[in-house]
Amino acid sequence: MFKQRTAALATTLALSTIGLACASDNAGTTDAASDTASEATAAPVATDAPAIDLPDVVVTYSVLGAFVEQLVRGAADVVTIIPDGQDPHDFEPSPRDIELINNARVVVANGLDLEEGLDDALATAAANGTTVFYIADHVTVLDIVDVNDHSAHGHSHPGAQ
Secondary structure, eight states, X not given: OHHHHHHHHHHHHHHHHHHHHHHHTTGGGHHHHHHHHHHHHSSOOOOOXXXXXXXXXXXXXXXXXHHHHHHHTTSSEEEESSOTTSOTTTOOOXXXXXXXXXXXXXXXXXXXXXXXXXXXXXXXHHHTTXXXXXXXXXXXXXXXXXXXOOGGGTSOOTTOO
């Protein structure tokens, strides 16, 4: 239980760093952004204020995408590469996906061979200066235990296969 909480905390802290890095590009516009948020709740008013260009964070699959979106809370545009329902193990990126990865401020990936079809694109992006954040590098990975393997008990159970 302690290891699971530690891994969850480590992941949260690591992704918080990404969120802060994305938000830091807009540090000079904090007052304008908060003014804009205040005005959004008031009556609409025409303004000539420039749109804030948010950094792009590309994530490999939807679970990470949902987590990162909650983490950055609008401080970045989060784009998910692998669509829902697509097996990440078999996914092959399109030229558009590769372009998104190469132009991202940060790319967040699992890093445990989940999205093998993206390995070359992620390596190329990292070599060209894109920050590629592998979750697996920042958590303790636990071994998967086969719940049907009774050999660890030193005895067998009737009916166990």
